[in-house]
Amino acid sequence: MPSALVTAIADLQEDEALRLAKDRVAAGEDPLKILQDARSGMEIVGQRFADATYFLPDLVYAGEILKGVSELAKIPLAKAAQDKRLGKCIIGTVAGDIHDIGKNIVVFMLDVSGFEVYDLGVDVPAEKFVEKIRETNAPVVGLSGFLTLAFESMRETVQAISDAGLRSKVKIMVGGGQVDETVRQYAKADAYGTDAMAAVKLSKGWVGAK
Amino acid sequence: MKTRTAYDLKQLDQGKSPEQLYEERERRVRDAIHLKEPDRVPVLLATNYFPVTHVGGITNATSYYDWAAWREANKKTVLDYAPDLFAPSGGTPGPALGVLAPALYKWPGDGLGPNAMHQYIEGEPLKAEEYDAFLNDPGDWTLRCYLPRVWGALKPLAQLPPLQSLWGANALANQAAPFAAPDVVQAFEALFAAGRETEKCRLANAGFDAEMASLGFPPLSHSNAAAPFDVVSDHLRGMAGTMLDMYRRPDRLLQACELILSRSVATGVVALKSPLGNPKRVGSALHRGSDGFMSLKQFETFYWPTLKELILAMTDRGMVHIPFYEGDWAQRLGHLLELPRGKTIARFALTDLARAKAVLGGHTCIMGGVPHALLQTASPPEVEEFCLNLMKTVGKGGGFILSTHTGITEEAKPANVKAMVDSVKKYGWY
Numbered sequence: 001m002p003s004a005l006v007t008a009i010a011d012l013q014e015d016e017a018l019r020l021a022k023d024r025v026a027a028g029e030d031p032l033k034i035l036q037d038a039r040s041g042m043e044i045v046g047q048r049f050a051d052a053t054y055f056l057p058d059l060v061y062a063g064e065i066l067k068g069v070s071e072l073a074k075i076p077l078a079k080a081a082q083d084k085r086l087g088k089c090i091i092g093t094v095a096g097d098i099h100d101i102g103k104n105i106v107v108f109m110l111d112v113s114g115f116e117v118y119d120l121g122v123d124v125p126a127e128k129f130v131e132k133i134r135e136t137n138a139p140v141v142g143l144s145g146f147l148t149l150a151f152e153s154m155r156e157t158v159q160a161i162s163d164a165g166l167r168s169k170v171k172i173m174v175g176g177g178q179v180d181e182t183v184r185q186y187a188k189a190d191a192y193g194t195d196a197m198a199a200v201k202l203s204k205g206w207v208g209a210k
Numbered sequence: 211m212k213t214r215t216a217y218d219l220k221q222l223d224q225g226k227s228p229e230q231l232y233e234e235r236e237r238r239v240r241d242a243i244h245l246k247e248p249d250r251v252p253v254l255l256a257t258n259y260f261p262v263t264h265v266g267g268i269t270n271a272t273s274y275y276d277w278a279a280w281r282e283a284n285k286k287t288v289l290d291y292a293p294d295l296f297a298p299s300g301g302t303p304g305p306a307l308g309v310l311a312p313a314l315y316k317w318p319g320d321g322l323g324p325n326a327m328h329q330y331i332e333g334e335p336l337k338a339e340e341y342d343a344f345l346n347d348p349g350d351w352t353l354r355c356y357l358p359r360v361w362g363a364l365k366p367l368a369q370l371p372p373l374q375s376l377w378g379a380n381a382l383a384n385q386a387a388p389f390a391a392p393d394v395v396q397a398f399e400a401l402f403a404a405g406r407e408t409e410k411c412r413l414a415n416a417g418f419d420a421e422m423a424s425l426g427f428p429p430l431s432h433s434n435a436a437a438p439f440d441v442v443s444d445h446l447r448g449m450a451g452t453m454l455d456m457y458r459r460p461d462r463l464l465q466a467c468e469l470i471l472s473r474s475v476a477t478g479v480v481a482l483k484s485p486l487g488n489p490k491r492v493g494s495a496l497h498r499g500s501d502g503f504m505s506l507k508q509f510e511t512f513y514w515p516t517l518k519e520l521i522l523a524m525t526d527r528g529m530v531h532i533p534f535y536e537g538d539w540a541q542r543l544g545h546l547l548e549l550p551r552g553k554t555i556a557r558f559a560l561t562d563l564a565r566a567k568a569v570l571g572g573h574t575c576i577m578g579g580v581p582h583a584l585l586q587t588a589s590p591p592e593v594e595e596f597c598l599n600l601m602k603t604v605g606k607g608g609g610f611i612l613s614t615h616t617g618i619t620e621e622a623k624p625a626n627v628k629a630m631v632d633s634v635k636k637y638g639w640y
Contacts, residue, residue, distance in 0.1 A: 014458075056502060061457050097329075098331070148619045148622075149619070151621070183583050186587040
């Protein structure tokens, strides 16, 4: 039986969620537990997004509710799920492209879904991805790009990862803007996705999580 | 659909005057809009920075700094490919941008390399708690809040007195002191300097459509009218801000859309003054109402009502509206049937056109079909085959104009662009 907070967040009831969180903080409950419930609520939001019950505005709103709860609990969001990380992902917008809205939503959904996400930001040179793979041993890399020039950067980034001898160690997904199967083939990536939950699904598949 | 040989292709336009070709192209497009079979499928050449690649020797920054060269490049591109409609990306006053220092825009040649693409930075110039100030007096809010936030050089304008405080026979004299503040003076000087630069750019761009028309080529549209919701999301509240407004202040969001509607209508009706176009055509690039951006219910509540009203305001005046349904509109296709039959062109990006044809066939002319990635990565025969398939399916019975998903950028291969445009001339005859 999910707690009332889980349900309130899953149903996007902001006032109710904040009231419940406040009451639980006031009652002296472990803030970590409150945030874990909030995360469980977010996971339901993610599922509803994946099955097209929810859309981007709902996801953004849920993120704001979650932020409110984490502020009340006075605990950073990332701390709440450190104990159950599914795996590591490296995400960034490729060289020459500074768009980050889509990338940020992917990072957020991977994070609330339990991944340890290394967000390299925007306009990320290929060698930065290579360095980060070496440093973290992350098995999943996500290349984001909105502009048409990003297709070339994606291809160059995948090539750089291959040249560094790391291609067999990572699965690479591409996404954003006009990215489709043609672009995936061109970039020699493993998969492409059209939204944030596709990224979560692909990543979960690759790290062997359900 | 009938095929012409390569020999015929060369002969196609020979012996015809530019006037004849212009009328031929306008008629071809008009027939498609009216859901008839034209002589053949018309093709739109919508370009972004593609002339850079086609012409060579210039960069993306040329469009910001050397408008004469940019104009020539656009002209050569249209002449060389000879499409039925063209939609170029015009010269932009880079020096004026440089003087005014935009906070939410980067462009090739400043901050970005000369071959980069211009990019928008998401912002939230209208804060959630400022809706009332904006709705009560959008002019005052624009002058004292929007401009100082969006233009680095105009920050000092925040010190100006509220506009309504200038009502009164001697009010301005009493309120004039801020105009003499040294940084406010600087801001106005930046405006003077920017104005001079923008005027040079305007003169260099002036009359391009008329010039191309005199050479036989009609432009896609004669004015633009933005969807009210997009204006709020793109320019005022930002994407996240607008999405939160749907939950936290839906009434304010709708009021802002209503306020913008009449202003969008005003930019659209400018087409009526154009000497070109039969019919006059109004373009709208739609950004944030597609399937992924909001649910159908949110679309019906926040996006569609003012967009529909805008489109009807154009079609009621005898103009053809060309909403560019960017993204995927598969879930919303049924709504397009609420628009008058044969009076709009549904220009699509990622929507599956076979599905669009199934819903809109016999009701609305469809434009689009060619993914930009194909022009970047495929070979000319592959492009040709792809276009042929489109013509056979979406073009069946008329009401179809071939074009790319988006304005063609400098990454497209010229041979592929040629294969796309020529495909209609080879295979697109009814």
